[in-house]
Amino acid sequence: MESLAPVMKLVVLLAFHLNVTQQRNVLLVQNIIRKRRAQRAFLRHMARLSMLPLPPPIARKVWMKVRDKDWWERVVLLEYTDVEWTENFRMRRQTFMKLCALMQRYMAPSDVSVRTPVPLTMRVAIVLYKLGSGADYNFISNQFGVHKSTVKKFVYMFCRAMVQGPMEQLIRIPDETQAQEISRGFEEQHHMPQIMGVIDRIHIPILAPSDVLQDFINEKNWASYVLQAVVDNTFWSISCETPGGSRDEEVLLRSDLFQRAELLPKVALDVRLQVVGGPSYPLLDWLLKGYANATAEEESFNIYLNSLRDTVEKTFHMLKSRWRVLLKRSDFHFSFSPTAIATCCALHNFCQREGEHVSDSWMSYAKDLDAFFPQPWACFFCHFFVIFGVILCIFVTLILE
Structure with missing residues (x-):
């Protein structure tokens, strides 16, 4: 019996190995069956979808939003006097056309365009209106009938072109x-x-x-x-x-x-x-x-x-x-501000050279608004008197106590 013990152990180990192998094969087969069932279910689902009609494409409501350009095309171009041109664009119509000729090579619209391009005169007018009034992009876009991103694009285009080109002469x-x-x-x-x-x-x-x-x-x-x-x-x-x-x-x-x-x-x-x-x-x-x-x-x-x-x-x-x-x-x-400042200086020289005047009402408005942003050299005295007043009040309070 003792001589049969190793044989019995070997038989038990073989039986255990066969059992484990059988279970592993069963799991592999089950996984294969599960995958094939999932594939057949997916194919059946796709077949059902292929029999259904495709949903209609989402149609765009508008290709381009309709905007009102009446103020520029009728009021400004047809009815404005030189006084009104100066008030809105800081120069007379004749001077404005000279500026457009100066910026022709930098801001003229492309000959090839999907949409009707904004004309050169309107582009320059948008920029002058922005620099002259300081209004925000939304207000100017509504005034001229263009998108606010278009206003910003023209302002940046004009200022960069001015600094790179005409400013050297101005x-x-x-x-x-x-x-x-x-x-x-x-x-x-x-x-x-x-x-x-x-x-x-x-x-x-x-x-x-x-x-x-x-x-x-x-x-x-x-x-x-x-x-x-x-x-x-x-x-x-x-x-x-x-x-x-x-x-x-x-x-x-x-x-x-x-x-x-x-x-x-x-x-x-x-x-x-x-x-x-x-x-x-x-x-x-x-x-x-x-x-x-x-x-x-x-x-x-x-x-x-x-x-x-x-x-x-x-x-x-x-x-x-x-x-x-x-x-x-x-x-x-902030990185564009120096370009805008230099452009304003160049346009000032251009206006002075063409004999454009500065209205007294502009000077008065600037004087009133400049009070909110006084220059630093002038504010030293303001700070001095404020500090002196505070110290004096503390000193008087201590004496009275």
Whole structure:
């Protein structure tokens, strides 16, 4: 019996192995049957679907929404006078057509188009209406009968084209002949010789990104870009890409004027015409500023010199009065804002060259609205008096107690 024990164990192991193998084969067969049943059920379902009619395609309600262009096509083009053109588009009809000719190569509609293209005159009018009124895209789209995305597309197209093309002719450093003429004009009006321009800067409100907001916050605690410009009665050098939180000297160092100062015209071989700046500017061989701690004679010189700065203040005020989009925080992307600011400066020069005037009502409106965004240099005194008043109130309260 003991000799049969190994044989019995072997038989038991074989029986167990056969049982396990049989169960595994049964499971495999069941899985195959289950899959085949599922496949047959799927085929039967598809066969039933193939016998059903296909659902009708979803028809579009409209190919393009019908919009009312009556204001532009009938009222503006047929009935508007020059006064009304100036009020809405900041220039007369004749000047407007010259601007359209200037932008022809940049904004003319394509010859091949699925839909009827927006004509060039309407494209330029949309942009001028946006820059002149500062209205939002929805309002302008309803006014002209186009979609708001179309308004935005034309504004961005116009401004980028202006900066890349015509602005080089509209804003540039004067040559020697032009500089001499500007100098004679300043001397006749302000009795200061060898002056070819006045430099200053203002802050233009923008919608700044949250991740770098601190870089754009100026001394008044609102986000802005710094527009630095040299003017006579027009702009001949601008810089508008520096965030509002930058220091004064940084704005000047980053400007194109500073980089190209050696190209400024001269009246003689080593006598350079001067640009007049405020107290915050450094004294350079081409940049003139008033005396600090002045004597009586030096103070007299400062008075004459400061009278020149009225020119740049008036020019900035005219710029913002004509193009109201600069008066308040616009809906432009912050990276596009310098392009829009430069475009407004170029259009200002274009209007001045064509003899377009700035309405007194525009100036009054800009003066009232500018009170909400006072320039940082003027706000120092406001902050000083507020802080002084708070300290005085605390001091009086302590004494009375």
